[in-house]
């Protein structure tokens with residue numbers, strides 16, 4: 330099945346695992362307008378404070394705010410940190 | 414033998430020097446110790462900068478790491494003993510029996526602050542006592558004593574720390590080795606007591622517990638009763654800088670929310686998302702049961718059992734990334750349960766059960782072995798087919814062999830590289846003989862560069878790039894990112910500051926220079942801190958070259974450049990010439 334939306338059509342992306350972002354911890358599907366970017370997604374999730382501290386992975390690869398999203402993308406959003 | 418040691422170099426027993434400028438030298442062979450004044454010009458030496466300088470200047474690079482010529486150097490960071498937040502980490506240095514190169518291993522706990530309040534910049538332990546005797550070193554305001562410790566022979570660190578605190582008072586700080594260090598195992602670490610007196614804060618990496626064991630030293634007991642905090646040259650400026658650091662810690666989500674609530678276990682989900690969570694002896698970066706060992710599950714479990722999901726390992730840490738994990742019966746099992754242990758014993762051995770991982774952690778702590786090295790060795794044993802992946806009880810039985818000192822235990826206790834050689838496993842995730850921490854370097858390539866090029870061997874604390882704003886799977890730009898991370902990590906190790914302050918001060922490094930300047934009356938800039946860090950790295954690299962290391966040692970295991978990590982779809986492909994150029998060789 331082709332999960333890519335036609336231009337202008339809404340897209341459905343999956344947002345998973347947000348350690349430390351307590352209010353939305355379980356995976357969820359988010360509907361966005363076609364052509365939406367990572368920044369649009371963050372706004373939808375109300376993750377607008379300190380965006381410079383966030384790391385966003387789109388299908389496992391680092392994505393910056395301007396990246397356009399496609400239907401079926403899986404995103405991970407978390408704060409940049411390291412273990413010890 | 415019990416003796417009070419008198420200084421032989423103009424040193425004095427009991428006299429406090431408030432500027433923290435004495436080095437205590439302990440000759441285990443002669444049974445003598447002396448305080449040596451540090452010249453005023455060297456007042457800005459501390460932490461890793463001091464341990465590496467002493468090792469590089471005084472230890473013959475070709476010496477046997479467990480012979481009398483090696484030295485064990487214990488040094489608080491520059492800010493230890495002050496009210497600067499999270500700044501009481503300790504550096505321990507020596508030639509490593511695990512890597513064969515220079516080593517600085519870093520830990521939390523209370524000992525660094527107490528040494529600083531005693532005016533001690535470093536303790537240098539030299540020589541080896543005759544007759545295989547075991548001692549403990551007692552340092553207090555009255556002087557220094559080397560006391561017999563044969564009653565603590567082969568005693569695990571929990572029991573040993575408890576007896577020592579019973580004997581010397583609940584407020585002492587203790588540095589300690591377990592039976593593994595006494596048996597000269599290369600995976601042996603040195604533990605520090607935490608704020609509750611629990612010997613849980615390990616300087617785990619590089620086998621420095623074996624170096625301490627080779628000196629016949631079971632414990633260092635540090636009693637700072639009656640001592641004042643180190644003098645501040647500009648108290649007003651110092652306290653202003655402390656307030657600002659506290660403020661940025663409070664304003665930064667990682668230090669204000671994530672570390673305190675989930676601890677480092679939050680990294681499980683992050684590495685799983687990156688395809689870099691070591692699984693099945695680093696065969697892949699994806700673990701089906703990642704959620705079962707992640708930060709949220711850890712927190713829920715701790716809260717349900719009445720443990721503590723947040724805890725400070727040292728006084729004055731507002732971040733409190735540590736935890737106290739209880740078993741199902743509500744009894745303390747281990748403190749803390751951290752990401753590296755969860756990664757190496759959990760996903761890497763395919764054990765999806767936090768209780769079992771905590772049990773493995775407690776055993777390792779008690780015997781005195783590094784959980785990264787030992788988790789890696791157990792996974793290699795699983796790959797050899799001695800125990801199936803996922804068999805938690807089998808893993809526990811293996812680790813118990815270390816405690817028994819059986820042949821199998823002695824092999825595991827020598828670390829992953831030796832275990833691989835003995836069992837015929839060729840794909841061993843190690844650099845310079847040291848097992849990789851819990852980040853697959855094919856998915857986080859900057860860390861791969863750090864593993865390859867750090868003088869410390871595969872060590873995430875030597876320059877962790879996982880936070881960097883870069884495509885972690887691309888080879889481009891990783892060398893620069895790693896170089897910066899290695900310099901920054903050296904600065905933190907120099908100051909004795911916890912790396913987890915990093916997210917808060919990363920754009921406010923002038924606060925670190927302000928703390929140093931106000932404490933010591935210096936006029937340093939951030940550039941000065943970077944220069945000293947780079948000089949230290951160069952010193953360490955020169956030691957390693959003199960010990961026989963060459964470019965071929967600055968590589969990841971060859972199989973990681975061929976075998977794809979299926980979760981990230983990548984191999985490690987940062988070009989060798991870029992690795993060689995990192996420190997301008």
Ligand code: SF4
Pocket residue numbers: 499500521522672724725726727730731732733734735911912913
């Ligand atoms: S953040 Fe964690 S490791 Fe660092 S000083 Fe605080 S409790 Fe210790």
